[in-house]
Amino acid sequence: MTKPKIAQKSPAPVQVVAGKTYYWCSCGESKSQPFCDGSHKGSGFSPVPYTGEKDGIVYFCACKQSSNGVLCDGSHKALS
Numbered sequence: 388m389t390k391p392k393i394a395q396k397s398p399a400p401v402q403v404v405a406g407k408t409y410y411w412c413s414c415g416e417s418k419s420q421p422f423c424d425g426s427h428k429g430s431g432f433s434p435v436p437y438t439g440e441k442d443g444i445v446y447f448c449a450c451k452q453s454s455n456g457v458l459c460d461g462s463h464k465a466l467s
């Protein structure tokens with residue numbers, strides 16, 4: 388597996404807590420999008436940690452094409 392799977396073509400809004408660490412799924416195979424559920428095992432992908440900066444909604448990337456790390460940058464709009 389060299390490219391991540393497109394889990395969905397829209398961001399995944401999540402209410403995060405300041406100081407809490409989340410593990411974003413980079414492979415796209417997790418059933419618990421946008422977070423890792425261990426499905427990446429053997430794929431060469433690894434979860435990416437993200438620590439909440441403040442309490443509030445964060446739009447995580449779910450298409451796995453973002454150039455803004457774990458966060459949505461609108462790249463999903465270019466996917467057919």
Ligand code: FES
Binds near residue numbers: 412417
């Ligand atoms: S399930 Fe995708 S990185 Fe863990």
